[in-house]
Structures are given as C-alpha cells and as structure tokens.
Amino acid sequence: MMAQDLYRLIYLSNNEITGDATIIQQEIRQILTISRQRNAEVGITGALMFNKNCFAQVLEGPHDQLQETFERIQCDPRHSNVIILNFESMQTRHFSQWSMAYVSQEAADSAQFARIQRDSGFDPNQLTGERIYDLLHVHLQAAEKNNSNQVY
C-alpha cells in the first residue's frame, strides 16, 4: 500500500441507541465485532469513543476503502447527525494496531478519561477533529502502557 493513499477521517454523531445499560452494551459490542471484522478485511484502523449522547470515531486507511466504510457507517440508524470534523491524507497510521479500538464510559474511572470529559464536556461544538484525535490517541497510548482493560 502506498503511503500517500492513506487518509484519516474523524466524525462526531449523536447516539440513537436507547434502552438500559445492558442493551446499549450489547449494541456497542455488535458494532465493534462487525467493525473489527470488516475493517481488518479492507485495511481500516481507528478508534471509537462513546458516551451516552455521542460517538466520536477516527477511521484511517486507503481512500476508497475508507469512503466505502464511511458511507455504510453514515447510513446506520444507531446514530444521527454525523458531522465530519476532519478528512485528509496522512503519512502514517496512528492506530495501526487497532482494527477498531474502543474508549467507553467504563473508562470513566481513569484520570485520563475524566480529564477528557472535563476538557471537552464531550460537547461536539467544543471538539475539533484534531482535539478528538489527540484525546483518543493519548488515551489509547496510556491504556496500552498500563495494560488496561478499559480499552477493548
């Protein structure tokens, strides 16, 4: 794969999954299972962040595969108001070891995640693509170092 073919896309959306914690968790599990399977098949990597109200996702990979994947994601009724914050070519992957890393509310115990929440209020209007990217990246690096089970 040629390096110049790599793109990164960051979006925000509103969660449309309703129900109790168990139901939400089941839906998220399903999203992650299919995402990891399909992303691995087409060379997409990235990270997904979720709280009660919003999703934030970083997707990276070859242009066409990224576009195809995102078009599918955009049509998914489990979220709405999908806003692209960033779409640009990049030299190297930053989530190369994750077909789809997951940062959840369950990570709320970590000081790192608490800071993310505090900094942003997880308010879409306060979060730029760069900021989300940085937050996810820093969080995942910290989790990896701690061998934490807060990232699935």
Ligand SMILES: Cc1cc2nc3c(=O)[nH]c(=O)nc-3n(C[C@H](O)[C@H](O)[C@H](O)COP(=O)(O)O)c2cc1C
């Ligand atoms: C917030 C969110 C993130 C998702 N991320 C991905 C992803 O990274 N890759 C993927 O293939 N599907 C992802 N999906 C699932 C797709 O929307 C879709 O359900 C799945 O790819 C299966 O598509 P199909 O039923 O047309 O085969 C995501 C869905 C949601 C709601």
